Amino acid sequence: MTRIVVVTGLSGAGRTSALRALEDIGFEAVDNLPIGLLPRLLHTDRGLDRPLAVGVDPRTRAFDPALLLATVERLRRRQLPVRLLYLEADDDTLLRRFSETRRRHPLAADRPVADGIARERQILAPLRAAADLVVDTTGLALTALRALLAGHFGDRPGDELLVHIVSFGYRAGLPREADLVFDVRFLANPHYVPALRPRTGRDPEVVAHVCADPFYPHFEQMLDAFVSELVPRFRAEGRSYLTVAIGCTGGRHRSVVVAERLSALLAARGLRTEVRHRDLEPADPAREPVPMTP
DSSP states (O other): OOOEEEEEEOTTSSHHHHHHHHHHTTOEEEESOOGGGHHHHHOSSSOOSSOEEEEOOTTSTTOOHHHHHHHHHHHHHTTOOEEEEEEEOOHHHHHHHHHHHTOOBTTBTTSOHHHHHHHHHHHHHHHHHHOSEEEEOTTOBHHHHHHHHHHHHSOOSTTOOEEEEEEEEGGGOOOTTOSEEEEOTTSOOGGGSTTTTTSOTTSHHHHHHHHTSTTHHHHHHHHHHHHHHHHHHHHHTTOSEEEEEEEESSSSSHHHHHHHHHHHHHHHTTOEEEEEETTSOTTSGGGOBOOOOO
């Protein structure tokens, strides 16, 4: 049965990048398809031999959030697996992206970009509320967006839930996509050991230092049990993913250790996991920001 992902969201939040990322994992992508044509596209004798990603935004002809939601519901009543993906970013990020590309906002051709952003947020609010997945691309690298979408929409057996574990540093703020957040700043900090300071939580010496904290074994046992107990609850709610954020001060040592070890423990239980270290290497070219394509 053909899987369908409807991609929408704020202008400048990376909708086109998301469509390309879905193409990379085998989707057929169609951008700016009039909403009324979606059922017709799917109602063919042969059907589609690949999963389908459809981009829709306020520039789409006859765009209407209520009509889009009604169409999605109608397709679901036909037992078609339709999921709604919504992309957003904070106002400062959107303003910067529009400034960098010198483009006008599609909903504010003769007014400030900020007016267009505010108007679009209001118009799209029903879609955000109904979305199966909301992705905030503020500070999100393009490679991280690709990995995240591959994890959520790539091939997986049955209705298996993906546990997405992200390490981060509180200095740069909380990951907006997090469902659960664990603060591990109480653990022994390798930053204060000169020989360990330049290393990361992927280095065995750093792992050993953090795990040598007397409280660590008990904490790890509780964390593993807690997250494992919650996975069936999230799955019962129809969720296909759970984002667990692990934070320390800078996002380079303790959070990385805990994220990696939690992923291994959950995988040993048969759960599907992936790990992202948001702040591990902020100067790495792989952290190229999601490009803006209004």
